[in-house]
Amino acid sequence: MKVCLAAALAAAFAATAMSQDSPAELLRELQAQKALLEEQRKELKQMTETQESMAGAMDSAWLVLCGALVMFMHAGFAMLETGCCRAKNASNVLMKNLVNDGNCQSTMLSWFFQWASWMFGATIVSGCVAERVKSPTYAFFAFCMTSFIYPVVVAWTWGGGWLASIFDVGYMDFAGSGVVHFTGGVCGLAGTVILGPRRGRFENPEEFEYHNIPLVVLGTFALWFGWYGFNPGSTLSMHDKEMGALAAQVAMNTTLSAATCGITVFLLKFALVRKYDEKSKAEADRKAAEREKEAKEAEAAEEKRKMEEDQKRDDARRRTADRSDEPKRSLSEEKRKKEEEMRLREEELQKRREKKRALEQEA
Incomplete structure (x- = not known):
């Protein structure tokens, strides 16, 4: 039994030794696996670099597109402000909106988007002081605001300043509601x-009505379109589905906010002035006043015409009466002349008699 067991073990060891490879074959197999792993590592690194490059390209394209949309908002501001002001100040308002473009020399991507953002803040001031400042004055203010005021506010908030960590909570501003708009x-x-209202703004409000409603509407739609670059663009990236979902949510909130505000103002305007547009009421009142004025002028012209006709009739009647009385006047004139001659003769005779009497008395 023991002999059989030993023989079986010997046969098993022999079979195992025969099935195993030689050390040279094992070395070659290990080297092949190492080369395969190295190739896979290079492919993985290349794929990672490609993915990062594509993500960077998508983020760059996203920021450039959003920055261009924010830049386009200035066209909306220009049309809106120009349409709301008087026609004589339209060129001045357009010039102030062009001054806001500044002089950005940087080619950095973040600078492009932030440049468009601080231009937006300066344009808000342009609408507040429209028709009250000259272009050089506003250009100086825009330079001071964009060079000293806005950078300080950004450093306090988005730049990680003291407001970013205040009260252990920090100031959060996603799209610039405080940094830009406030x-x-x-x-x-x-x-x-400082400037006060425009001269005569409340004494003669009809003189300050907006002169171009279509321009105001076009400016409003241009601004609405640009908001889809300002708000969703504040995500600053678009390389994964989380950022895409966040940008879509911001775009939805922007749409709902604009629609809700438009309906609210529409209904509030009707509740306050009983008109959908305050200018339509002022226009109706102006037309009613013009009609009343025209009626009064027509009535006065009719009275004047009647008076002129009466005057003409009186003049004709007087001329007719003068022509009929002309012979009588000529006879009375001759009689008066004869009486005057007789009176002069009597006076001459009286003087002669007195002179003769005086001579007789002297004799």
Whole structure:
């Protein structure tokens, strides 16, 4: 039994030794696996670099597109402000919106988007002081705001300053509601308080009505279109589905906000002035006043015409009476002349008699 067991074990070891490869074959197999792993590592690295490059390209394209849309918003501001002001100040308002473009020399992508954003803040002030400042004055203000005021606010918030970590919570501003709009609004309020209202704005409000409604509507739609670059573009990237979903949510909120505000203002305007547009009421009142004025002028012209006709009839009647009385006047004139001659003769005779009497008395 023991002999059989030993023989079986010997046969098993022999079979195992025969089935195993030689050390040279094992080395070659290990080298082949190492080369395969190295090739796979290079392919993985190349794929990672390609993915990162594509992500960077998508982010760059996204920011450039959004920055261009924000830039286009200035065209909307220009049309909106120009249509709302008087025609004589339209060129001045357009010039102020062009001054906001500044002089950005940087080619960095973030600078392009931020440049478009701070231009937006300066344009807010342009609407607040429209028709009250000259172009050189506004150009100087735009330079001061974009060079000293806006950068400080950005450094305090988006730049990781003291507001970014205040109260252990930090100031959060996704698309610039405070950094851009609040800063521009405060500067515009300061300018409005210093400058005061336009001359005659409340004494003769009809003279300050907007002169071009189609331009206002086009500017509004241009601004609405540009908001889809300003708000969703604040995600600053578009390389994964999370950022895409966030940008889509921001775009949806932008659409709902614009639609809700438009309907609210529409209904509020009707509730306050009983008209969908305040200008339509002013236009109706102006036309009614013009019709009343025209009626009064027509009535006065009719009275004047009647008076002229009466005067003409009186003049004709007087001329007719004068022609009929002309012979009588000629006879009375001759009689008066004869009486005057007789009176002069009697006076001459009286003088002679007195002279003769005086001579007789002297004799």
